[in-house]
Amino acid sequence: MSTMWAATPSEQLMRMATRAAGRRRSATRRRLPLYIGLAMLVLAVAAAVLAPVLVSQSPTTIDVLHPLAPPLTPGHALGTDQFGRDVLARILYGARIDLAIAFGATIVTLVGGTIIGLVAGYLGGRIDSVLMRLVDLFFAFPFLVLIIAIVAMLGPSILNMFVAIWITSWVAYARIMRAQAVVAKRQQYVLAARALGYGRLRIMFRHILPNTASAVIIFSMVDAVGNIILAASLGFLGLGAQPPSPEWGTMISEGQNYLLTSWWLATMPGLAVVFVGIAFSLVGDGLADLLRTGER
Numbered sequence: 001m002s003t004m005w006a007a008t009p010s011e012q013l014m015r016m017a018t019r020a021a022g023r024r025r026s027a028t029r030r031r032l033p034l035y036i037g038l039a040m041l042v043l044a045v046a047a048a049v050l051a052p053v054l055v056s057q058s059p060t061t062i063d064v065l066h067p068l069a070p071p072l073t074p075g076h077a078l079g080t081d082q083f084g085r086d087v088l089a090r091i092l093y094g095a096r097i098d099l100a101i102a103f104g105a106t107i108v109t110l111v112g113g114t115i116i117g118l119v120a121g122y123l124g125g126r127i128d129s130v131l132m133r134l135v136d137l138f139f140a141f142p143f144l145v146l147i148i149a150i151v152a153m154l155g156p157s158i159l160n161m162f163v164a165i166w167i168t169s170w171v172a173y174a175r176i177m178r179a180q181a182v183v184a185k186r187q188q189y190v191l192a193a194r195a196l197g198y199g200r201l202r203i204m205f206r207h208i209l210p211n212t213a214s215a216v217i218i219f220s221m222v223d224a225v226g227n228i229i230l231a232a233s234l235g236f237l238g239l240g241a242q243p244p245s246p247e248w249g250t251m252i253s254e255g256q257n258y259l260l261t262s263w264w265l266a267t268m269p270g271l272a273v274v275f276v277g278i279a280f281s282l283v284g285d286g287l288a289d290l291l292r293t294g295e296r
Contacts, residue, residue, distance in 0.1 A: 034286020040279035048095035057086040059093040059246040068262045079264045081254065087264060090246035091272050097158060097247045101231040102276065105165040106224045112166070113173025114209075114216050120174065121181025122204050131174065138171040147230065148239060156239040158247075165227060172223070173216050180212035187211075214291035221284030225277045232273050248273050 047054065057076075063084030071079045071087075078087040120131040138146070150164035184190060185208065193203045234240035235249025243250060248269040255265025 030289050031286055033282040034290060037279045037282025037284075037286055040275065041283065044095060044276050044279060045099060047092055048099055051089070051092035051096070055086065055089040055092060057089045059085065059090040060244045061085060068258070068265075070262075071264050071268075078268050079262070081251075081265050082258065082262075085244075087251075087268055090251060091248070091269055094246040094248050094251065094269065095272065095276075097241055097245065098228055098231055098273070098276065101158075101162070101165070102224045102228045102280070105162055105169065105227050106220050108166050109169040109223070110173055110216060110220045113170035114177045114213070116170065117174035117177025117179075117216075118181050118204055118209060121178035122185050122200070122208060124182075128178070132178065135171045135174055138168060143168060144230070144233070147234070148237070151234060151239045156234075156242060158241050158245070161231060161234055161240050165230065169223065169227070172219065176216050176219055177212065180215055181208055184208045184212050214287075218284055218288045218291065221280050221287065225280045225284075228273060228276055228280075 063080065065084065066073070066076070066080050067082055067084045069076050069080040069084075071077065073079055076086050076088070078091065080086055081090070116131055120128040146168055147164045150167060151160050154160040154163060181204075189211075190203060190207060193207050198207075231240055231247070232249030232252065235247045235251075236253040238250075238253070241247035241250050243254070251269040252266045252273075255262070255267075255269070258265050
């Protein structure tokens with residue numbers, strides 16, 4: 001018959017410390033994608049803001065003596081394009097346009113769509129019916145075709161691209177938030193708030209919204225990636241930023257005719273799109289884990 005020895009207090013403390021350290025390491029590993037994504041975004045934003053410091057050349061200055069210079073050419077780290085313009089300068093200054101679209105267009109549609117969905121889901125009735133029929137109307141058209149039609153009607157420009165995204169992209173947020181609000185308004189904390197006599201606005205924005213916003217916040221990271229790709233696509237089609245503006249999609253469009261001879265013209269801005277897209281995707285994955293129910 002074996003004898004069972006009780007753990008001493010010091011052994012119990014060591015075990016508790018080991019388990020706590022393991023939980024901290026596990027939490028750090030789960031949040032690692034968020035940290036990496038944020039670091040990449042900070043790097044991209046810093047490069048765009050500090051573009052005049054990082055490069056001395058103007059993104060629109062033409063150098064007829066050095067067209068299509070390859071990467072690592074003295075004075076041109078990423079080479080030059082067919083007009084002798086510095087590719088690195090154009091990428092860094094172009095980041096200002098594409099990041100502005102990623103943040104500016106996404107924030108406006110996030111706020112607008114979330115408010116519309118929250119109002120529709122909580123109030124219900126005729127208001128919900130009207131707003132959701134409007135959402136269904138937008139979803140009836142292919143998204144990219146609708147964007148192209150709006151930009152073509154208003155005229156190709158960066159501002160009109162913003163307007164087109166604002167007009168169309170809010171519907172996804174409205175549908176997501178409405179579904180969250182419909183479920184939340186039947187929860188005990190909302191019923192208790194009603195019993196205490198709180199007004200509708202207070203219940204919606206101080207009780208329901210903080211408990212349901214995680215879904216639209218996570219989706220906004222995916223939408224930001226989509227907006228960057230959309231801006232690049234419109235620039236590629238000639239409906240976004242117009243030459244000589246250094247926008248990534250426009251640069252890819254201009255460089256497609258030189259893929260076999262001067263691959264860097266289209267490859268470098270393409271890598272910039274991929275870099276920022278991965279950054280937003282990692283932030284979205286990290287937020288999804290961080291805001292997941294039970295770990296908040």
